[in-house]
Amino acid sequence: MTRLALIPLLPLAGFLVNGLVGSRLPRWVVALVACGLPAASFALTAGLFRELAAGGTPVTETLFTWAALADFRVDAALCFDQVAAVMCLVVTGVGSLIHLYSVGYMAHDKSFARYFAYLTLFLFFMLLLVLGKNLLMTFAGWEGVGIASYLLIGFWFEDGEKNAAAMKAFIVNRVGDTGFILAAFLIWFFAGTLDFRGINAFFAVAQPSAAVMNTIALLLLLGACGKSAQIPLHVWLPDAMAGPTPVSALIHAATMVTAGVYLLSRLNGVFLHAPAAMTVVVWGGALTAFLGATMGLVQFNLKKVLAYSTMSQIGFMFMACGLGAFQVAFFHLFTHAFFKACLFLGAGAVIHALHGEEDMRRMGGLAKGMPFTFLTFLFASLALCGVPPFAGFFSKDEILWSAWSAAGGSPALWLVGSVTSGMTAFYMFRAIFLTFFGPCNAPEKAREGIHEPPPSMAVVLGILAFCSLAAGFIGLPGFWRKALGFPAPFYDFLAPVLGHPPEAGGAVHQAELPLMAIAVLAAALGIFLAWFCYSRRPHWAGKLRERAGVAHGVVSRGYFFDAVYRRVVVRPADWLSEAVLARRVETALDAGTLAKPVDGVNAAARLFSRLQTGSVQGYLFYVLLGLALILCWGVTHV
Amino acid sequence: MDRYQFLVALAGLIFAMGLLGVAIRRNLLVVMMCLEIMLNAVVLSFVTFAVRSQTLSGVAMTFFIYVAASCEIALAMAIVALLVKRNGSLDLSAHQDLKG
Numbered sequence: 001m002t003r004l005a006l007i008p009l010l011p012l013a014g015f016l017v018n019g020l021v022g023s024r025l026p027r028w029v030v031a032l033v034a035c036g037l038p039a040a041s042f043a044l045t046a047g048l049f050r051e052l053a054a055g056g057t058p059v060t061e062t063l064f065t066w067a068a069l070a071d072f073r074v075d076a077a078l079c080f081d082q083v084a085a086v087m088c089l090v091v092t093g094v095g096s097l098i099h100l101y102s103v104g105y106m107a108h109d110k111s112f113a114r115y116f117a118y119l120t121l122f123l124f125f126m127l128l129l130v131l132g133k134n135l136l137m138t139f140a141g142w143e144g145v146g147i148a149s150y151l152l153i154g155f156w157f158e159d160g161e162k163n164a165a166a167m168k169a170f171i172v173n174r175v176g177d178t179g180f181i182l183a184a185f186l187i188w189f190f191a192g193t194l195d196f197r198g199i200n201a202f203f204a205v206a207q208p209s210a211a212v213m214n215t216i217a218l219l220l221l222l223g224a225c226g227k228s229a230q231i232p233l234h235v236w237l238p239d240a241m242a243g244p245t246p247v248s249a250l251i252h253a254a255t256m257v258t259a260g261v262y263l264l265s266r267l268n269g270v271f272l273h274a275p276a277a278m279t280v281v282v283w284g285g286a287l288t289a290f291l292g293a294t295m296g297l298v299q300f301n302l303k304k305v306l307a308y309s310t311m312s313q314i315g316f317m318f319m320a321c322g323l324g325a326f327q328v329a330f331f332h333l334f335t336h337a338f339f340k341a342c343l344f345l346g347a348g349a350v351i352h353a354l355h356g357e358e359d360m361r362r363m364g365g366l367a368k369g370m371p372f373t374f375l376t377f378l379f380a381s382l383a384l385c386g387v388p389p390f391a392g393f394f395s396k397d398e399i400l401w402s403a404w405s406a407a408g409g410s411p412a413l414w415l416v417g418s419v420t421s422g423m424t425a426f427y428m429f430r431a432i433f434l435t436f437f438g439p440c441n442a443p444e445k446a447r448e449g450i451h452e453p454p455p456s457m458a459v460v461l462g463i464l465a466f467c468s469l470a471a472g473f474i475g476l477p478g479f480w481r482k483a484l485g486f487p488a489p490f491y492d493f494l495a496p497v498l499g500h501p502p503e504a505g506g507a508v509h510q511a512e513l514p515l516m517a518i519a520v521l522a523a524a525l526g527i528f529l530a531w532f533c534y535s536r537r538p539h540w541a542g543k544l545r546e547r548a549g550v551a552h553g554v555v556s557r558g559y560f561f562d563a564v565y566r567r568v569v570v571r572p573a574d575w576l577s578e579a580v581l582a583r584r585v586e587t588a589l590d591a592g593t594l595a596k597p598v599d600g601v602n603a604a605a606r607l608f609s610r611l612q613t614g615s616v617q618g619y620l621f622y623v624l625l626g627l628a629l630i631l632c633w634g635v636t637h638v
Numbered sequence: 639m640d641r642y643q644f645l646v647a648l649a650g651l652i653f654a655m656g657l658l659g660v661a662i663r664r665n666l667l668v669v670m671m672c673l674e675i676m677l678n679a680v681v682l683s684f685v686t687f688a689v690r691s692q693t694l695s696g697v698a699m700t701f702f703i704y705v706a707a708s709c710e711i712a713l714a715m716a717i718v719a720l721l722v723k724r725n726g727s728l729d730l731s732a733h734q735d736l737k738g
Binding site: 613614615616620621624 | 660661662730731733734735736737
C-alpha cells in the first residue's frame with residue numbers, strides 16, 4: 001500500500017478505533033488518536049505535495065476493481081494531481097487543526113469519543129471525494145460527507161430542533177445529489193468513461209451538442225448548489241449551525257461546502273463547452289453572493305452571520321468558476337478555508353466563554369476579557385473583508401478583476417461583486433462591534449466566566465490567523481505580479497490542470513489598479529458604516545431597521561425561501577403521504593392484497609387440519625386408501 | 639392349484655388378516671401382534687419363492703427380516719410401555735393428542 005492510499009485510510013482507522021472502542025478508552029487516548037492520525041495524513045500529503053511541486057507527475061493508484069461489466073468498468077482509484085493536492089492540503093491541514101481545537105472545545109461533552117469518531121469519518125469521506133480518480137469515487141465521498149454532516153449537525157440529538165436541522169441538511173442535499181448522479185449517467189452515456197481526465201479529454205474534442213452539454217453542466221451545477229449551499233438550495237446551511245462550532249468551521253465553512261467548487265473545477269472540460277450553463281453559474285453565484293451578504297446584515301446569531309457569509313463567499317467562487325477562472329476560484333477557496341475557519345473557531349471560543357450563548361445582543365465588550373481571541377477574529381475579518389494585505393484581498397480582488405475583464409464578465413457583474421464586498425465588510429464589523437466592543441450585555445453570572453480559550457484552542461486560532469494574513473502572497477494578482485516582479489506559485493502550480501489565468505491585454509490592465517482601489521474603498525466604507533451605526537451611534541441601527549420596514553422583514557426572514565419551500569414542497573408532500581397515500585391508498589391496498597389472501601390461507605388451514613385426527617388407525621386407513629387407488633390405477637393402466 | 643400358488647395365496651391371506659387387525663383392533667398389544675403377523679406373511683412368501691427358484695437369497699432374507707423385526711418390537715414395546723405409563727390405558731383411542 002502506498003502513501004497515497006494511506007491518506008484517506010488513516011482517518012478511517014481513527015474512525016474505527018474511536019467509534020468501536022472509544023467510549024471505553026480514556027479521553028487522552030481518544031484525543032491522541034483523533035489528532036494524531038489526521039496529522040499523519042497531513043504529513044503524507046505534504047510529502048507527496050513536495051514531490052509534485054518539485055516537478056513530479058501526478059500519482060494515481062488503483063486499489064481494486066469496483067465494478068467490471070461487459071462494457072462498464074470502474075476502479076476504486078485515487079489520483080493525486082495538482083488540484084487534488086491543494087484541496088487535500090487544505091482538508092488535512094485545517095482538519096487536523098480543528099481536531100486539535102475540538103479537544104479543548106468538547107472537553108466537557110459526555111460523548112467525547114462519538115464526536116471524534118464522526119469528525120474523523122468526515123475527514124475520510126472528504127479525502128475520498130477529493131482524491132477520487134473518477135466520478136463514482138467522488139460521488140461515494142460526496143454522499144459520505146453528507147452522512148457525516150448529518151451526524152454532526154444532529155450531534156446533540158436530544159434536541160428536536162437540532163435533529164430537524166440535520167434532516168433538513170440531508171434532505172436538501174438529496175435534491176442536489178439527484179442532479180449529480182443524473183449528470184454522471186449522461187456523461188457515461190456520451191463520453192463512455194467516468195474518469196475525470198477521460199471526461200475532460202473527451203469533451204475537449206467531441207461535444208455531442210450544445211443542448212446536451214448545457215444539460216449535463218446544469219445537472220452538475222444542481223449537485224454543486226446542494227453541497228455548496230447556493231441559491232436555491234442554500235436553506236440548509238443556516239440551520240446547520242445547530243452542530244458544534246468546530247464542526248461548522250470544518251464542514252460548513254472550510255471544506256465540505258466548497259466541494260461544489262471543487263467539482264466544477266474538476267469537470268472544467270464540461271463547463272467550458274457549455275456557455276449557457278456558464279452564464280447560469282456566473283449569475284447564480286453573483287445572486288447568492290449578494291443575497292447571502294444581505295441576509296448576513298440582519299442576523300443577530302453570531303454563527304448565522306458567518307453561515308450567510310460562507311454562502312456569499314462561495315457565491316464568489318462560483319462566479320469565478322462561471323467566468324472560466326477556475327484557478328482564481330480555487331485560490332479564493334484556499335484562502336477562505338483559513339479565514340473562515342478562524343472566524344468560526346473564534347466565534348466558538350466566544351460561545352465557549354459565554355457557555356453556549358450565540359446571540360450577539362447578549363455579548364459585547366469581550367475584547368477586554370479575551371484579547372487574543374479578539375485579535376485573531378479581527379485578522380480573519382480583515383481577510384474576509386478584503387483589506388490589503390490580508391489573504392482575502394488578493395483572492396477576492398482577482399475574482400472582481402475577472403468579473404470585469406473575463407469573456408463572460410461585465411461591469412454590472414463587477415458592480416454586484418463590489419457592493420457585496422462592501423456589505424461583507426459591514427456585517428463582519430457589525431459582528432465585531434456587537435461582540436467585542438460596547439457595553440457587556442451578558443448576564444452577570446456568565447460575565448464572571450469570560451476567559452481566554454485553553455492552549456489547544458488558542459494555538460489553532462493563532463495558526464489560522466497567521467495563515468489569514470500570509471496565505472495571499474502565494475497568488476498575487478496579475479497587476480502586482482508585474483509591478484513587484486513576484487511570481488504567483490499558486491497559479492503556476494495549478495496550471496497543468498486548470499489552465500493559466502485569463503490574461504487580458506496590457507491596455508486593459510490599466511483599469512486594474514483603480515478597480516482595486518474602489519473595492520478597497522467599498523470595504524473601508526462598510527467598516528466605517530458599521531463603526532458609525534454600532535459603536536458611535538448605537539441607536540441609529542434600531543432607527544435604520546424601523547425605517548427599512550418591510551425590506552428588513554423580507555431579508556431577515558431569508559427572502560421567504562423557507563416559507564415558500566414549506567408551502568410548495570413540504571406541506572403538499574405531507575398531505576400526499578398522510579391524507580392520500582397513508583389513509584386511502586395504503587388501507588385499500590392492504591385490504592386487497594394482504595387481508596384477503598390471509599383469510600383464504602386461514603380457511604384452507606382449518607379445512608385441512610380436520611384430516612389430522614391424531615388417530616393412528618385413521619392414518620393407516622388413508623394409507624390403505626392410497627394403496628388401493630394406486631393398485632386400481634396399476635391394474636387398469638399397466 | 640399347485641403348492642406354490644397355495645403358499646403365496648396363504649401368505650396373502652395372512653398379510654390381509656394382519657392388516658385388518660392393525661386397522662381395526664383397539665388394543666395396542668394386539669395391534670403389535672398383527673404387525674408381526676404381517677411380517678410373517680412376508681417371510682412365508684420369501685421362502686416360497688426361494689424354494690421355487692432353488693436359490694438361497696430368499697431364505698437369507700428371512701434372517702434379516704427377523705433381526706429387523708426383533709429390533710422393531712423392542713423399540714415399539716418401550717414406546718407402548720411409556721404410553722401406558724402416561725395414560726394408564728392400552729386403548730388406542732386414549733392416545734389421540736397429536737391432532738390439528
